[in-house]
Amino acid sequence: MSTFLVNLSGLVLMALIVWWFWLSSKGRATQHSGGVIDIMVDHGVYEPAVIKTAAGATLQLRFERRDASPCAEQVVFHGLDVSETLAIGEVTTVTLTPTQPGTYRFTCQMQMYQGTLIVE
Amino acid sequence: MNKQTLPIQGATCQGCVKRIDAALEVVPGVTAVSVDLPGQRVTVSGDASRQAVQEALVESGYAADPAAADETAPLAQADQDQDQDQDQDQDQDVQLSISGAHCASCVRTIEDALGAVPGVAKASMNLADRTARVSGRARPNDLVRAVQSAGYQASEVRDPHTAEQEREEQERSLYKKLLGQTALSLAVGVPVMLWGWAGGSMTVEPGTPGQVAWFVVGLVTLAMLVFPGRHFFVGGWKAFRHHNANMDTLIAVGTAAAWAYSMVVVIAPLVLPAAARHVYFEASPMIIGLVNLGLALEMRARGKTGAAVKRLLGLRAKTARVVRDGEEIDLPVEQVREGDRLRVRPGETLAVDGEVEDGDSSVDESMLTGEPMPVRKGPGDSVAAGTLNDSGTLIYRATRVGADTALARIIDLVKKAQGAKPPIGRLADSVAAVFVPAILLIAVSAALAWYNFGPNPPLAYMMVAATSVLIIACPCALGLATPMSVMVGVGKAAEAGILIRQGEALQTAAGLDTVVLDKTGTLTEGKPAVTRVIAADGDEQHVLALAAALEAGSEHPLGRAILDEAKRRQLTPPAVSDFQSSNGLGVSATQEGATLRLGNRRWLEQQGVAMTLDQAARSLSDDAATPLFLARDTQLLGVIGVADRIKTDSADAVARLRDSGLKVIMITGDVQATADAIARQAGSDEVLAEVLPEDKAAHVARLQQQGAKVAMVGDGINDAPALAQADVGFAIGTGTDVAIESAAITLMSGSLHGVADAMAISRATLRNIKQNLFGAFIYNSLGVPIAAGLLYPFTGWLLSPVIAGAAMSLSSVTVVSNANRLRLFKPRQRRPQGERP
Numbered sequence: 040m041s042t043f044l045v046n047l048s049g050l051v052l053m054a055l056i057v058w059w060f061w062l063s064s065k066g067r068a069t070q071h072s073g074g075v076i077d078i079m080v081d082h083g084v085y086e087p088a089v090i091k092t093a094a095g096a097t098l099q100l101r102f103e104r105r106d107a108s109p110c111a112e113q114v115v116f117h118g119l120d121v122s123e124t125l126a127i128g129e130v131t132t133v134t135l136t137p138t139q140p141g142t143y144r145f146t147c148q149m150q151m152y153q154g155t156l157i158v159e
Numbered sequence: 160m161n162k163q164t165l166p167i168q169g170a171t172c173q174g175c176v177k178r179i180d181a182a183l184e185v186v187p188g189v190t191a192v193s194v195d196l197p198g199q200r201v202t203v204s205g206d207a208s209r210q211a212v213q214e215a216l217v218e219s220g221y222a223a224d225p226a227a228a229d230e231t232a233p234l235a236q237a238d239q240d241q242d243q244d245q246d247q248d249q250d251q252d253v254q255l256s257i258s259g260a261h262c263a264s265c266v267r268t269i270e271d272a273l274g275a276v277p278g279v280a281k282a283s284m285n286l287a288d289r290t291a292r293v294s295g296r297a298r299p300n301d302l303v304r305a306v307q308s309a310g311y312q313a314s315e316v317r318d319p320h321t322a323e324q325e326r327e328e329q330e331r332s333l334y335k336k337l338l339g340q341t342a343l344s345l346a347v348g349v350p351v352m353l354w355g356w357a358g359g360s361m362t363v364e365p366g367t368p369g370q371v372a373w374f375v376v377g378l379v380t381l382a383m384l385v386f387p388g389r390h391f392f393v394g395g396w397k398a399f400r401h402h403n404a405n406m407d408t409l410i411a412v413g414t415a416a417a418w419a420y421s422m423v424v425v426i427a428p429l430v431l432p433a434a435a436r437h438v439y440f441e442a443s444p445m446i447i448g449l450v451n452l453g454l455a456l457e458m459r460a461r462g463k464t465g466a467a468v469k470r471l472l473g474l475r476a477k478t479a480r481v482v483r484d485g486e487e488i489d490l491p492v493e494q495v496r497e498g499d500r501l502r503v504r505p506g507e508t509l510a511v512d513g514e515v516e517d518g519d520s521s522v523d524e525s526m527l528t529g530e531p532m533p534v535r536k537g538p539g540d541s542v543a544a545g546t547l548n549d550s551g552t553l554i555y556r557a558t559r560v561g562a563d564t565a566l567a568r569i570i571d572l573v574k575k576a577q578g579a580k581p582p583i584g585r586l587a588d589s590v591a592a593v594f595v596p597a598i599l600l601i602a603v604s605a606a607l608a609w610y611n612f613g614p615n616p617p618l619a620y621m622m623v624a625a626t627s628v629l630i631i632a633c634p635c636a637l638g639l640a641t642p643m644s645v646m647v648g649v650g651k652a653a654e655a656g657i658l659i660r661q662g663e664a665l666q667t668a669a670g671l672d673t674v675v676l677d678k679t680g681t682l683t684e685g686k687p688a689v690t691r692v693i694a695a696d697g698d699e700q701h702v703l704a705l706a707a708a709l710e711a712g713s714e715h716p717l718g719r720a721i722l723d724e725a726k727r728r729q730l731t732p733p734a735v736s737d738f739q740s741s742n743g744l745g746v747s748a749t750q751e752g753a754t755l756r757l758g759n760r761r762w763l764e765q766q767g768v769a770m771t772l773d774q775a776a777r778s779l780s781d782d783a784a785t786p787l788f789l790a791r792d793t794q795l796l797g798v799i800g801v802a803d804r805i806k807t808d809s810a811d812a813v814a815r816l817r818d819s820g821l822k823v824i825m826i827t828g829d830v831q832a833t834a835d836a837i838a839r840q841a842g843s844d845e846v847l848a849e850v851l852p853e854d855k856a857a858h859v860a861r862l863q864q865q866g867a868k869v870a871m872v873g874d875g876i877n878d879a880p881a882l883a884q885a886d887v888g889f890a891i892g893t894g895t896d897v898a899i900e901s902a903a904i905t906l907m908s909g910s911l912h913g914v915a916d917a918m919a920i921s922r923a924t925l926r927n928i929k930q931n932l933f934g935a936f937i938y939n940s941l942g943v944p945i946a947a948g949l950l951y952p953f954t955g956w957l958l959s960p961v962i963a964g965a966a967m968s969l970s971s972v973t974v975v976s977n978a979n980r981l982r983l984f985k986p987r988q989r990r991p992q993g994e995r996p
Contacts, residue, residue, distance in 0.1 A: 042611070049607040053600050060404055060596035075307055083394035084401045103300070107333040108390075108454060109461045110406075110635075113642070115578050117588075120661075122578025124465075127329045130300055132314070148578075149638030150591040151398075151405035 068157060073097050078154075080114075080125060081105035085145070085154040094158050097136040104129065111152060116145045119156075163209055164202045167194070167221045182219035186211050191277060193296075202278075202296070253299045255291040256493075257284065259311040272309035276301050290316065290493075316493055330458065337455035340387035341448045347383050348444030351376060352961065355441060363436045365428045373425045373438055380418055380440045388414060388447040404595035406634055410450055412599070413629035414443040417960055420622040435616030439623070439960065446630055446964035453968020457635075460975040463982065464643055467650025468577070471570045474526050474545035479510030482554065499557045503548045512559035512566075515540045520551025527569065528908040529656025529916075569907075572660060573653045577646040579662025583925065584641030587932055591638040598632040598943065605947035613948075620948070623957060627946035631963035635971035636938055640931035643978035648924030655986055656907040657917045664903035668887050668921035670868055674816055674914060675847075675859060675881070677873035678827035678834065681891050682813075682841050682911070683803040685874075687716050689724035690784045690804055693775040694797040700730055702797035706789050708732035709746045709757045717787065718746075720801045745787075756790045763788045763795070771795050783829075783836035805840050812911035813842045815987070819915065822867075826850055826858060826881075855881035872914055873902075889914050916986035923984045931974050938970050 068089040069076070073096030079086040080102050092098055104111050104125040114133065115122040118141070125131045137143065137158040145154045167179065176194045179201060183192045188207035194200075203212050216222040260269060266284045273282035273293055279302070280295035291313070293302055299315040306313035355361045363370050384392070391414070394407030421438040428436045478489045482500040492510045495501065500516065503509050509522070521533035524546045533549050536542055542555055545566035561567065580588065605628050606621040613620045645662060652659050659665055676682050692699040707725035710718035711732060725732060735748035735755065745758015756763060764770060768790040776798050779786045784800035813823050825843040827834045827850065834848035847858055855873075859881050862869050871878065871885035879901035882888030890902030891909055906913030946963050950956040 045610055046607060049603050049610075053603050056596055056599045056603070059399075060402055060599075061593070063402060082390075082397040083405050083407050084397045084403065088401050088403075107329055109458045112461070113578050115580070115642075117580075120579065122575060124468075124574055124578070126326050127333075128325075130303070144592075146592075148642040149406075149635055150588065151407075151634065151638070153401075153403050153592070 068155075071096075071098065075099045075101060077101045077103065077130075079103050079105065080111050080152065083110075083151060085152055088154040089157065090154070091157040091159060092137070094140045095136065095138050097134065100133045100135070101130050102133060104131070110147050110149050113148045114145055114152070115148060116143055116156065118143050162202055162204050163212065164200050165209070165212060165216060165222075166200050167216060179216070179219055179221050182215050182221075183212060186215045193277060253293045253297070253302060254316040254493075255293065255299075255302060255306065255313045256316045257289050257291055257306060257311055257313050260284070260286065260289060265311065268309050269306055269311060272305045273302055276305045330462065334455050334458055337451045337458070341452040341455065344383045344387045344444040344448035344451065347379055348441050348448055348961075351380075352441035352445060361437050363424050363428045363438060370425060370428070373421075373440070376440050377418070377422050377425050377438075380421075380443055383444040383447055384414060384418060387451060388443070391447070391450075404599065406595070408595055409598060409629045409632060409634075410446065412602075413626045413960065414446050416622060416629070417442040417446075417626045420618075431618060432616050435619045437619055439626075442626065442960040442964075445961040449961075449964040449968045453972055456968075456972045457975050460972065460979055461643075463979050464646045464650070464975070466982065467647075467653050468570060468573055471526075471545075471566065471573065471653065474508065474566060476508040476510040476544070480504070493561065495557055495560050497557055497560055501555055501557060503553050503555065505548060505550050505552065507548050509542050509544055509546050509548060509555075511544045511557045511561075512564045513542055513555035513557045515542060515553050515555045518551055518553040520553050521549045522553075523547040523549060527565065527656065529654065529913070530908040530910065569653065569658060572658050573649060576649045576659050576662065576665075578642070579645065579649075579665075580641060581645065581662045581666035581925075581928070583666055583928055583932070584645075587637050587640055587935070591634055594632070594634045594637060598629065598634075601632075601943060601947065602626075602628040609948065613951075620957070623960065624946065624948045626960040627958045627963040628943055630960050631942045631946040631958065631967050632939060633935070633942075633967045633970045636931075636935035636974045639971060639974045639978075640935045641928050643975055644924055644927040644931055644981060647978050647981040648920055648927070651924075651981060651984060651986075652917060652920045655913070655916050655920070657913050657920065658905040658907065659903070659917070659921075660905065661903045664887050665921050666925055667868070668870070668904065668918050669925040671821065671870045671887060671918060673822045673824065673862055673867040674870045674872060675824045675826050675862070675885070676813075676841075676843065676911070677855070677871075677878050677881075678825055678829065678837055679803060680874045681872050682809045682825060682837065682843075683805050685803065687720040687785075687801045688804045689720050689799055690782065690802045691779060691800040692724075692797065693772060693779075693800075695772060695795055699797070700728065702789055702799065703728065704730040704732050705750070705755060705791075705796065706757050706787070706799055708735045708750070709738075709748050709755055709789075711735075711738075713746075717785065717801050721787075721799060750791075753791050757787055760786065760788055763790055766790070766793075768793050768795055772798050780832075781836060782840070783833040805837060806910065809841050809911050812915055815912070815915045816918075817842070817844070819918070821918075824862075826855055828852065852877050853880070856884040859884045870914065870918075872911070889917065912987065919986040920984070923981060923986075927978060927981050931977055934977070935970070935974060938966075942966060942970075 068091040069087045070091045072093040076090060076098065078100055102114055102125050104127055107127050111125060113122055113124055116135065119135060119137060121133065121135050123131055123133045140158050143156040143158065145156055146152055179194050180192050183189055183201065183203055186207045188205045189203055190205035193202045213222065257269060260266065266286050269284050269291060270282050273279055273291060276297045278295045278297035279293055282291060282293045284291040303313045303315060360369065363373055391407045391410040394405065395411035398405045398408055417439045421440050424431060424436050424438050476492050479492050479495045480487050480502045481490050481495060482502055487502060495511050501510060501513065515536050515538050517538060519537045522536050522542060523533045524543065525531050526545060527543060536553060543566065544564040602625040606625040609620040609624050610617045645665065648665060649659050679685055692703050694702040703725050706721050707730060710721045713719060713722065733750060735750045737749040739747045741747065741762065744762035745756055747754055747756045756766060772795060776786045779798065779800035782802065784802035787799045787801060789796045789799065816823050823843040824845040824847060825834065825838045825841065826847040829848055831848040834846050838846040850858060855878060859869050859871050869885045870887045870889060871881045872889040872891060873882055874891055882890060882901045887904060888902035890905045892905050892907045904917055946958045948957050
């Protein structure tokens with residue numbers, strides 16, 4: 040009986056991991072049509088991490104890096120050919136005008152920090 | 160109003176700010192609270208007593224510890240006194256650069272917006288140079304935000320040097336903090352580990368003093384998780400809430416599992432079989448210590464990868480000597496405007512880009528172009544910010560300032576390229592994106608496997624295997640493998656005057672097999688120069704001096720070439736009169752009663768000049784030079800060969816390219832004979848002559864169809880389509896025009912060696928990336944199964960979580976260090992001038 044319970048809970052745990060990290064949505068997107076957005080870079084996450092914007096609108100993403108650990112140093116927008124070095128304790132503005140609708144990830148170099156830019 | 164400043168500690172995020180605000184706002188008498196996160200202090204306005212505020216802070220958990228508070232108390236006290244003195248000495252000036260403001264009413268709006276920010280004593284905007292100066296204690300960030308919400312753009316103008324120092328200071332303090340955390344956790348972990356190694360009992364017998372002792376050890380270990388290990392848990396939790404998992408997640412879950420299991424053993428040994436009553440209290444502090452140590456070492460090593468940009472940043476001048484109304488004033492470089500006249504003295508760095516108006520000096524441009532020889536500069540020449548004036552004084556007019564200077568754009572470009580990803584990194588990228596959740600799954604599966612198939616006691620083995628898997632898995636090594644090498648490689652290239660604009664080019668350049676070189680301006684200087692002077696009587700200087708006299712004031716390229724050569728040889732042209740130009744055929748003048756003529760062969764023959772020196776003239780033609788004949792009356796004095804000379808190091812560079820196995824093809828619009836002559840001098844394998852500019856791209860495409868990986872090297876303007884068509888386009892810049900859009904790589908020195916250097920650097924970088932990726936993949940794909948216990952059935956080996964922690968921190972340090980090794984790479988051995996290999 041206990042063998043069954045242990046195995047079952049292990050499998051449930053695995054299913055939960057899959058669901059939570061991969062299948063469920065990554066949190067509520069903040070909706071913008073261009074403009075200035077403040078993003079806090081701290082404790083391993085971008086806040087907000089999911090940003091929706093309209094295609095062709097110019098975004099000014101102001102990254103405020105609080106995390107001094109080296110992982111946070113760079114932010115890379117995959118597929119947009121944009122990257123920027125973030126200085127500790129400062130606000131670094133990344134200006135971009137995505138024209139192609141799609142979902143772009145923005146991460147740190149090691150991809151520990153993860154964010155999503157949804158262009159509609 | 161009364162203000163007081165108190166030190167705080169441990170406040171790291173906006174959440175903390177909110178909590179501190181909330182804690183202090185309720186203190187009677189407090190009217191405003193302002194938390195300074197970077198400064199770790201809080202300023203409170205109002206009539207509240209210091210005692211009450213301090214107590215509220217202690218309660219909120221952010222009070223500085225007493226020792227620190229004592230240290231800063233006198234300072235804080237002084238603050239308070241000065242505050243009553245209208246903040247005079249504490250005022251800090253912030254300068255903002257404003258854009259979008261065009262009229263006087265904007266000035267008013269902006270000043271009002273700034274004035275409304277708490278802590279601002281005075282704000283004034285200067286419309287002329289679009290800056291605002293704010294004094295007071297407001298945070299620059301808040302000021303920028305205020306301007307932005309008023310509808311304008313603003314950024315803080317900071318002395319880059321101070322900013323850099325501040326950044327270094329912060330990194331140093333984090334480094335120290337990490338080392339401190341390492342020391343603390345190892346101080347706990349090592350004794351416990353040694354106790355176990357020395358044969359001390361690591362098992363718990365219910366009801367013995369040992370149980371109590373282990374309970375105490377458990378509490379001390381918990382302190383390690385809470386203090387030095389805090390950031391893993393905070394980071395892991397935050398990421399978890401965002402449905403993300405990162406390194407922190409792995410460390411947090413791993414250490415928590417080891418600790419929780421051991422604590423169960425201590426508190427309720429009876430729920431476990433006797434064999435499973437083993438504690439693993441050494442694991443958590445050891446892992447936290449080792450991983451913190453790894454982070455600290457990695458940070459150290461990382462500092463070096465950015466050395467190239469740091470070096471470029473260091474080239475920027477802080478002040479400039481501006482000449483206004485005959486007076487010279489030293490101004491901060493930010494205040495220099497286009498059109499200003501500047502003076503640069505010997506040994507000084509040029510502050511902005513400009514054009515020389517007066518003076519004569521040589522300028523060291525090696526920091527931008529990689530070219531070691533100083534360049535002579537006189538009136539009309541352009542100069543670039545960041546270059547070093549040598550011995551003379553120059554007066555120059557600013558043509559590009561601020562972010563428009565070549566140096567600023569180079570820095571921008573290098574920074575951008577350093578973050579770019581060559582395609583080789585894509586696999587690692589996609590793996591890294593799903594890595595951590597996958598490891599969590601593996602850890603659970605490993606635990607289940609041990610439970611079902613493992614030896615007794617299953618619970619202990621499950622815990623050890625799962626923890627080791629979590630700890631040994633290193634997403635860092637995988638994620639860092641490509642970017643670290645790219646960062647160092649791109650920086651290395653920038654040092655050699657090579658600007659790589661696309662990450663992809665860095666990879667493609669390593670696999671090229673054909674180089675197409677444009678002739679004019681790439682292989683050659685791009686403007687005619689005297690190649691040879693042949694005198695009938697052997698007096699070359701005399702022939703050249705006479706020719707120069709005839710061409711004096713000429714704007715024709717051939718004439719300029721003769722004048723330049725005469726100037727170079729320091730000849731004084733004799734006086735001539737009755738100057739006449741004959742319709743582009745030649746020029747004539749009178750000297751001491753005789754008629755001097757300089758022109759082409761046919762024209763002189765028509766004038767009745769007896770043509771000798773035929774042999775010499777033909778040899779000039781063979782070398783692709785245009786012969787100009789000089790005659791006095793009907794007697795031929797000499798022949799001057801003028802040609803677009805090949806650059807002194809072109810042949811050397813072509814030889815280098817061929818040595819590395821590349822096929823070198825020259826492409827030109829010249830007639831076949833001239834093209835052949837140049838190709839012979841340069842040593843290229845093939846010649847494509849009489850090619851129309853618009854057909855160059857087609858020729859490149861044809862080579863590609865034949866299966867060649869083609870590099871096209873050209874000037875970036877006429878050759879733009881061909882550069883874009885090629886697998887990698889190299890634009891030859893003339894010194895400092897950096898942003899050549901059509902090319903993936905810009906060579907700033909104008910030397911073809913740059914092509915070979917760029918390929919050498921990209922090969923070295925690619926090799927380095929491959930080593931890193933290989934290492935990271937092998938490490939993870941061996942480490943994780945071994946940690947899961949795959950070897951146990953065969954050898955009885957099961958990794959301890961502590962070893963896993965050590966391996967994990969070593970692996971990321973190794974990747975960063977290997978990337979740093981690239982910094983030592985030398986694309987070529989510089990040979991002394993003129994010496995052939």
